[in-house]
Amino acid sequence: MKASYEIEGSQNRKYNRETIWMLAKTDLKMRYEGSVLGIVWVFLKPFSNFLIINFVFSTLFHNQQKNYSINLLIGLILYNFFQDSTTNGMASFVNKAHILKKINIPKWTIIIASTIHSAIAFGFNLIILFIFLCGYYHIFPTPLYILIFFYYALLLYGITVVFSFIAAPLYVRIRDLNQIWEVLLQVLFFASPILYPITNIPYPVRSFLYANPLTYILEHARFALVENSFSHWNHHIIFICIFIPALIGSILFLKRASRNLIELL
Amino acid sequence: MNKNLSFSVQNLSKSFVIPCENRNTIRERLLHFNKKISTEKFKVLDNISFDVKKGEFFSIIGRNGSGKSTLLKILAGIYTPDEGRITVNGEISPFLELGVGFNPDLSGKDNIYLNSTILGLSKKDIDRKYKSIVEFSELEHFIHLKLKNYSSGMQVRLAFATAVQSNREILIMDEVLAVGDANFQMKCFAVFEKIIKSGRTIIFVSHDTNSVQKYSNRVLYLESGKIACLGSANEALSKYMHSNILKESQSSSEHEKALFTERGLADNYEGSVWKKSDEPDANTSGKTEEEALEIQQALFFDSDNQLTEILPYGCSFKIKLRFKSTILLSDLIFKLIINNNSDQTLFSSDSRAENFKCGAIQPGNFAISYEMQNYFHQGIYSLSVSVSDSSGRLFYILKDNFSSFRVSTSNSLKTQSGIDIPHKISILDA
Incomplete structure (x- = not known):
């Protein structure tokens, strides 16, 4: 006999939204709980990171590339968001085990809440980015290109969600996934055009780099924001053609992997 | 499904797979990739069927490990059953324990908002009910204090006050009253009565036979994952006590222990099944x-x-x-x-x-x-x-x-336990 669990009557969609928002807010609050500077760390961490790298590569190595610093800043902020969101998303089930074990709550809301929390921190960073962009570098992107930039940020978020939908249930079963992911994140950091412009890379290797979805996001997001340009239609079509099936696949995977998952927590 | 039912459970079974060794990391998996993990299946719930009517106070009793909590988790939709059909009519308050999502580093107020949201209240609802929650918990002075500085009694009061405000039709509660003093327990049951009167259903798990007897409409007695009794509170409780006393009288001798299990902690002493044939037949006048x-x-x-x-x-x-x-x-x-x-x-x-x-x-x-x-x-x-x-x-x-x-009592109570053995305390020089 097949097992079934049915609830008659409507399920509340609004409930999911409020839960996600509440959990994300709590995560953000708890992240710097007890620290003196509190939420200031959200800005301070990526910018100290940026200042160090900028000092090494721009001042010490005399990098004369045009707009090197601002490209580095955008790259770092996007990469930090990616790193933070995937790490949080992957660990979300384990971190929220105390809730999942006691409440029948849609599994995806837990993942989304954890990644949204990173997205909020990313949002704070963007404010600083725009201040730098206009105030220090005197680059004023038009609203259209800001919108395009946000489109790429959304795509980046989409990638982290796809990753988390697959990684979160796996992490419950294989706990060394976080160690592996840490190493892979290091690889990704150097395999993406963050420290160097992609034009510095000779061609056979460059097309290899383009297989990295982060390269695509970083390059086009910078183009939009710094150069105010939008090109390479073929890139976008290929990306979307891969992204949508991946998203659907990850949703199906999460649904399948959620069965009997709580018992393992 | 019948409109008057909250739950309909049919032929529910659940087993857990117990691995004989644990393989949680890649290293362990790689080292033994060709060896299948030997496992054992442990049947926690075995072919359970019952209905719960709307507006019922339905209790589940049974010894530790009899499958009560697993059953609740399946009812609440947390565990997936292996076999069987469960139909739920109405919204379940999804909490099994009090204070789901409570965060020790947040203030009492923040925790009310967090917990209520998880329990399915909207921000507007919480704003409206916030005052009555605080009032019920009697924590007006401490509401901005961090939860970690609360005593366990205060935490439970806050959690319960929040939990009962979630206007779900079915409430599932697992040993929620284990902590909390007598006064607080009385208050809780007063709330339960109100909930029942408003036509909502309570599913209650407890070892406290007194409160089970007092409030339950029906009691389900689980014994090793099977239904030992499903009926009125008195009926189920007396069977439960019976089996407890049988256990009490189990002697240390292994031989006897085996016999008791063989008897399945039976609740029926009338048959002559256990009589050994070599024992003298002492029946008189048909008795x-x-x-x-x-x-x-x-x-x-x-x-x-x-x-x-x-x-x-x-x-x-x-x-x-x-x-x-x-x-x-x-x-x-x-x-x-x-x-x-x-x-x-x-x-x-x-x-x-x-x-x-x-x-x-x-x-x-x-x-x-x-x-x-x-x-x-x-x-x-x-x-x-x-x-x-x-x-x-x-x-x-x-x-x-x-x-x-x-x-x-002729003298005032000095000790805290159930018995007060006369004693003297003194300090001796070393």
Whole structure:
């Protein structure tokens, strides 16, 4: 006999939204709980990171590339968001085990809440980015290109969600996934055009780099924001053609992997 | 599904796979990639079917490990059943324990908002109910204090106050009242009554037989993952107590233990299934052997040998149990258990363990007397009595809560436990 669990009557969609928002807010609050500077760390961490790298590569190595610093800043902020969101998303089930074990709550809301929390921190960073962009570098992107930039940020978020939908249930079963992911994140950091412009890379290797979805996001997001340009239609079509099936696949995977998952927590 | 039902559970089964070794990391997996993990299946719930009506106070009882919590988790949709069909009608309050999502580093107020949101209230609802939650929890002064600085009683009060505000139709509660003082428990049950009156359903799991008996419409008694009894509170509870007393009387001898399990902690002593064929058939006038002995009454005598039901603390007293036998009996084993109000066993006597030999007892009336010092606290105590033959396999009498006596206190209570043994504290020089 097949097992079934049915609830008659409507399920509340609004409930999911409020839960996600509440959990994300709590995560953000708890992240710097007890620290003196509190939420200031959200800005301070990526910018100290940026200042160090900028000092090494721009001042010490005399990098004369045009707009090197601002490209580095955008790259770092996007990469930090990616790193933070995937790490949080992957660990979300384990971190929220105390809730999942006691409440029948849609599994995806837990993942989304954890990644949204990173997205909020990313949002704070963007404010600083725009201040730098206009105030220090005197680059004023038009609203259209800001919108395009946000489109790429959304795509980046989409990638982290796809990753988390697959990684979160796996992490419950294989706990060394976080160690592996840490190493892979290091690889990704150097395999993406963050420290160097992609034009510095000779061609056979460059097309290899383009297989990295982060390269695509970083390059086009910078183009939009710094150069105010939008090109390479073929890139976008290929990306979307891969992204949508991946998203659907990850949703199906999460649904399948959620069965009997709580018992393992 | 019938509109009057909250839950319909049909042929529910659930097993857990217990690996004989744990392989959680890649290294372990790689090292033994070609070896399949040997596992064992442990059936926690076995073919369970029942319905819960709307507006019922439905309790689930059973010993530790009988599958109560697993059943609740399946009802709440947290665990997936292996087999069977569960239909839920109405919104379930999805909490099994109080204070889901409570964060020790947030203030009481923030925790109310967090917990309520997880329990399915909107921000607007919480704003409206916030005041009554704080009032109910009696934590007005501490509401901005961090939760980690609360006492456990305060935390439970806050959690319960928040939980009852989630207006779900079905409430599932697992041992929620285990903490909390008597006053708070009373308050909780007052709320439960209100909830029931408003037509909502409560599913309740507890070891506190008193509250189960007091409030439940129906009780489900689980025994090793099977339904041992489903019926009125009295019916299910008496079966539960019965099996408990049977367990109590299990002797240390392994042989006997095996026999008891074989008997399946049976609740039916009428059949002659357990009678060994080589035992003398002592039936008289068509009565079965178990009916050969009857307990008539329990009498209590104070130190002046006066019949009474109220015994003063500190004095010696006598319990006299009067029996009537219809056949010749010999080498009986008498057991007497004294429980307090909340079913804690404070005293237990086993005549065989104490090397008491009663010899042969002629048909007719006889009595057995226990003489002891009264060190019990003020309160009401109940007696449970069992009498078995010398093998300990055949029970003539198995009476739970057969009679009760009261203890009045002549001196103020000094100790905290159920019994107050006279003692002295002194400091000695080393």
